[in-house]
Amino acid sequence: MTGPADPQQLRAPADAERAKFWDLAAVTDAEDVTRAARIAELAARQKAAYRRVVAARGRLTRARRDGSAAQILAAADRLRELQAEADRVADTGIAEMQALIGAGLDNTGVLIEQMGRTSAAQTALTDTYRGGTGAGG
Structure with a gap:
């Protein structure tokens, strides 16, 4: 029968998963800012084009x-x-907006998947300190 896992053996994988999560979160945040700026730019172009149509209707x-x-x-x-x-x-x-929003949703999915891996690694580490009883035990 083997004893509970050594916390030190699980610390490095948990730290690595957490680092991956925060790296992905930083990239996702930066991409969200540029995506939002581009969407605002596209919306402004549409609004300007519509204003030109309204002005042309007035001239007619x-x-x-x-x-x-x-x-x-x-x-x-x-x-x-x-x-x-x-x-x-x-x-x-x-x-273009649909493509940008789709890419944002894809990035969010990747981030959520990494969050799950990070949580699982952290739970495994935490469980070793509880004597290997598993979460909630």
Whole structure:
């Protein structure tokens, strides 16, 4: 029959798992900051494109009020161009945001998995000090 594990044999693996966790946490935090900044930038681009569409609608309304066919046609053409541009900006922005958010979720999953390994290693170490009875025993 073997006795309980030597705590010193379990300390290095527990410390290594904890170090991996904190390294991953630091990387995840840094990536979250850059991800949030990029998402804010993409949202600002979408908002600016939408503001241009709203302004173009206003110009079309004024042109219709003034009654000049040439101005109405020019304003309507410009509105269509800006709407198409806003749609492109939104489509590409949303796709990139989804990719960024997906990557963030993947990183969180990796961090949670490492948290589990860290917890298991720490529990094994702690159990040796309890006489090897297992958690809660």
